[in-house]
Amino acid sequence: MKSRDTRLREVYVWELPVRIYHWMxxxxxxxLCVTGFLIANPPAIMSGTEANFSFWFGKVRLIHFLTAFVFLFNFMFRIYWGFAGNKYAGWRNYIPHRKAQFKELIEVLKVDILMLKNKPVESIGHNTLASFIYFALFLAFLLQCLTGFGLYAQMSKAFLPQLFAWVVPLLGGDLAVRHIHHILMWFFILFTLFHVYLVFYHDYIERRGITSSMIGGWKFIEEEVAEKEEEEEKAAAKKA
Ligand code: HEM
Ligand code: HEM
Incomplete structure (x- = not known):
């Protein structure tokens, strides 16, 4: 039987709102990628004239637009939770600005990307490189909402889309905005492929339960790492 004798502590990292946000x-x-892809490349069947097929394309667009509203409100909720949630969900983690964060960023590059070292980086929430990439992804989500609702403002007189009517003229017209919106879809597809691979890879190498942490919220952290963070927290609380 294979087993490891490292002492691990259960740490509650991802609160329910973060998990709900993630899966929604x-x-x-x-x-949005499936329906967006169909909007960009409609198969011939969607333009069929038989009664059963005739409104396929309309339905695809309707699903795209309805999902877009859920996507926007879910994203707005996550922005709020970056201020209201626990320290792992806070926005301070996503934008490197402290010396320790830059040090960890270089360390992750050495271990995960350049493979110069094979000692895993011991962070409890996201590591600094992952956080920074999520931050870039959040900016891309913002741009996708701006371009999407900008395009939608040309088709809907409703209040919310009309708030984005300035986007299309500002970004150089309908074609340019469609290009940006389209290219971002490929960014999300590539991100998802790398993201899922990396989550499973880290789970396999580190064995800290990273995949299931986005389901139940808990990670298994080495006792010394958890203790070190607790001490740093106490020291910071004393200073404040
Ligand atoms: C089967 C598919 C997926 C799995 C198993 C998965 C798993 C995970 C896990 C375990 C984390 C936390 C990593 C850590 O603790 O450092 C995470 C974070 C994240 N994932 Fe996924 N993910 C999946 C699909 C996606 C997709 C499709 C997207 C969107 C393009 C996405 C976007 C994110 C974001 C933005 C975060 C950071 C969450 C936050 O800090 O609020 N994930 N994912
Ligand atoms: C993950 C997010 C999203 C993805 C991947 C995505 C993808 C796409 C793609 C690939 C197209 C076709 C563009 C082209 O080549 O002409 C499209 C069209 C469009 N999208 Fe999105 N989109 C997303 C979010 C949104 C949001 C938030 C809105 C806001 C309402 C939106 C509104 C639209 C509109 C209005 C069109 C044009 C529809 C048409 O002309 O029939 N999208 N989307």
């Missing part, structure tokens, strides 16, 4: 967002991105 993942589902929306999949639906």
């Amino acid at each position: 967002n993942a589902l929306c991105v999949v639906i």
